[in-house]
Amino acid sequence: MCDIQQVASKADVIVNGYAFTKSDEIIKVLNLGCPVRAAVLSTHGEVLETSMDDIELDIVRDYLKRNQRFMEGPDDA
Secondary structure: OOHHHHHHOOOOEEEEEEEEEEOOOOOEEEOOOOOOOOOOOEEOEEEEEEOOOHHHHEEEEOOOHHHOOOOOHOOOO
16 A cells, blocks of 8 residues: 555645646556555556546546646746
């Protein structure tokens, strides 16, 4: 089991209980309320791996779309 506080503190953005962490060309997403629910997305929002159902995955992808600009650092702009 992962350390939720550590994941949350390293996350680039947390939206409605989902921690989004950008790493190279992927974005890791963890449901902080239910840590067995996770996803790995490309920076374009394509699903690479997931343990989420389709509805939760659609919600997460929408959160990413709406908040991805907050994950971009000076090198990404």
